[in-house]
Amino acid sequence: MSRNKLSREEILHLAKLTKLHLTDEEIEKLSEQFGETLDYVKNMDELNTSEVEPTSQTTNLENVMFEDGQKNERRLDYNDALKNTKKKKDNMFVVDRIL
Amino acid sequence: MKINLLGKSVVQLRELIKKKEISAKEVFDYFKKRIKRFNRQLNVFLTEAEYKENKNINGELSGIPLAVKDNYCTEEIRTTASSKVLDDFIPPYESTVTQRLINAGYLLLGKTNMDAWAHGSSTETSDYGPTKNPWDLTRSPGGSSGGSAAAVSSYLSPAAIGSETAGSIRQPAAWSGIVGLKPTYGRVSRYGVIAMGSSLDCPGPLTLTVEDAAIILKEIAGNDPFDATSSPKPVEDYSKYLGTKKKYKIGIADEYFDGLDKDVKKEFLNSIDVVRKMGYEIKKINLIHPKYAISDYTIIQRAEVSSNLARYDGIRYGHHRTSFAFEAKRRSMLGAYTLSYGYYDAYYKKAQKLRTLIIEDFKKIFKEVDLIATPTTPITAIKLGEFVKYPFFGELMDKLAEPSSMAGIPGINIPIGFDRNNLPIGMQIMGNYFEEKEILNFAYQFEKETDFFGVIKKGINNYKD
Numbered sequence: 201m202s203r204n205k206l207s208r209e210e211i212l213h214l215a216k217l218t219k220l221h222l223t224d225e226e227i228e229k230l231s232e233q234f235g236e237t238l239d240y241v242k243n244m245d246e247l248n249t250s251e252v253e254p255t256s257q258t259t260n261l262e263n264v265m266f267e268d269g270q271k272n273e274r275r276l277d278y279n280d281a282l283k284n285t286k287k288k289k290d291n292m293f294v295v296d297r298i299l
Numbered sequence: 300m301k302i303n304l305l306g307k308s309v310v311q312l313r314e315l316i317k318k319k320e321i322s323a324k325e326v327f328d329y330f331k332k333r334i335k336r337f338n339r340q341l342n343v344f345l346t347e348a349e350y351k352e353n354k355n356i357n358g359e360l361s362g363i364p365l366a367v368k369d370n371y372c373t374e375e376i377r378t379t380a381s382s383k384v385l386d387d388f389i390p391p392y393e394s395t396v397t398q399r400l401i402n403a404g405y406l407l408l409g410k411t412n413m414d415a416w417a418h419g420s421s422t423e424t425s426d427y428g429p430t431k432n433p434w435d436l437t438r439s440p441g442g443s444s445g446g447s448a449a450a451v452s453s454y455l456s457p458a459a460i461g462s463e464t465a466g467s468i469r470q471p472a473a474w475s476g477i478v479g480l481k482p483t484y485g486r487v488s489r490y491g492v493i494a495m496g497s498s499l500d501c502p503g504p505l506t507l508t509v510e511d512a513a514i515i516l517k518e519i520a521g522n523d524p525f526d527a528t529s530s531p532k533p534v535e536d537y538s539k540y541l542g543t544k545k546k547y548k549i550g551i552a553d554e555y556f557d558g559l560d561k562d563v564k565k566e567f568l569n570s571i572d573v574v575r576k577m578g579y580e581i582k583k584i585n586l587i588h589p590k591y592a593i594s595d596y597t598i599i600q601r602a603e604v605s606s607n608l609a610r611y612d613g614i615r616y617g618h619h620r621t622s623f624a625f626e627a628k629r630r631s632m633l634g635a636y637t638l639s640y641g642y643y644d645a646y647y648k649k650a651q652k653l654r655t656l657i658i659e660d661f662k663k664i665f666k667e668v669d670l671i672a673t674p675t676t677p678i679t680a681i682k683l684g685e686f687v688k689y690p691f692f693g694e695l696m697d698k699l700a701e702p703s704s705m706a707g708i709p710g711i712n713i714p715i716g717f718d719r720n721n722l723p724i725g726m727q728i729m730g731n732y733f734e735e736k737e738i739l740n741f742a743y744q745f746e747k748e749t750d751f752f753g754v755i756k757k758g759i760n761n762y763k764d
Contacts, residue, residue, distance in 0.1 A: 206636075210636075211632070214632040214633075214635050214636055215628075215632060217632075217635045217639075218605065218608075218609070218628075218631045218632050218635050219620050220620055220623060220628045220631060220632065221620070221621050222628065226625060226628070230628075230629060230632065233629065234632075234633055234636065237597065237633060240593070240594060240597075241594035241597055241598055241646065241650075242594075243590060243591060243594055244591065244594045244595065244598075244649050244650065244653050245649075246591070247587075247591060247653060247656060249649060249652035249653055249655075249656060252652040252653075252655045252656060253652070253655055254648055254651030254652045254654070254655060255651055255652075255654040255655040255658060256498060256651060257498060257528065258484050258485075258498065258654075258658065258705075258706060258707030259483070259484055259485045259528070259530055259707055259732065261485070261527070261528060261530070264527035264528075266524070270524075273525075274392070274525055276391055276392065280391035280392075281391070281615075283389065283391050284387075284388055284389060284391070284615065284616030284617070285614065285615055285616060286613075287614075293614050293615055294614075295614055
């Protein structure tokens, strides 16, 4: 049994944050497995990182800019951009009502 | 057909096509025939491509058919990342890697099976069923580029494109008994590759020979205005460099021997003896233990997965989020947890700092040695179904590749022998940032010396015409 086992409420909160649907069986499994994983990664505390700067990018590139006036060849036209949608209307995506 | 094509490398096929001894269409049809015959039992291809003439007949890859992992967007050809979420997704654009292959004259053979979203190391999290290991159909080919690895080792394709976040090229290459190169992060553009861990993802080739890997890398590498993290460093002529005589000093780290299967250890040490006899200096080194890289990788990767999978809203393309299978849910949610208020410092930020330590560790060691040799995987191919026993199976199977992936340095898998069950064993060679040419050169010399102990040829001969 894991020390860090997450509660059902915590799992449901994470499912809400990530907009994912879970079965009861999955909730049970995840609360146990997250605990095991969080137990394992505690070993990071064995190494002293108090004076260390964090890394988010490994090859030291800085401020890569898109030049003004350059042609944006990535841009898709309406037809291409809408090709894979299930619901469209007047060249627009149809989304669920949120208000 | 007069010419026996079985087992011919990309370089050999290219030569035959150039001399007009065989046409590109005939080569394509040869592989189509083999796919028709063997794909049912191996489950390598999710989508097969039809022959489409490539007008460039003077490119480095003119007429060469290649299999491509199903996380590369291919214009007008279904791309699923092995997830039902993208079951009917037809990309309206081409990834940079496949565009460069088109420019070089290649022909797409088909899209290969993988772990869904590249989450896994056995190709079993695919929503389209597992790929079988060509050496033993009851086993996994490794993953996540398992379809690409199996395609090459069974010669359903003369080479393939895979992608690696941490181990996903090298590990299936080891388990399937072929060559697999993970380049430096940023050496090859990620544009149009369905993202898993954006600070880690690296496209790369899986091949029968080191020379083929060198040739394909040169074609796909280089700066890309569509990927701001791609490196502006000039691309080198990797294949021209092969055979250059150099006195490499090779580091061997004790920390990478923990938990090795005894046959893996034996064959690795045997290969190190070969390397020594070839005249290279072997030096004992110490590196941060891979058990810490497992934690570092787990945290960083899940955080990036959580962010990357958030874009699948089922509105612009693909299906609703209810189509996500268990593994993607698990990763997204743990990522959300470690990025949450209150946990961020303890997990995500801590992992970013540990990443700095791992980088510094490699930088220091590469002042002492030129290359580092380790086994690629702690064990050989597992039985299908066994992976569910491990809560983070992939991270454990890839533990020897994770430190280098966290650092962003390149590495290659090469076959070095068999275990007691006649399954291939792999060795990885890692090098400093952007030193792919040194890794390839060393691997090439090793190949010349050993012919990889016959592993690759034996694999292909299990699937005769």
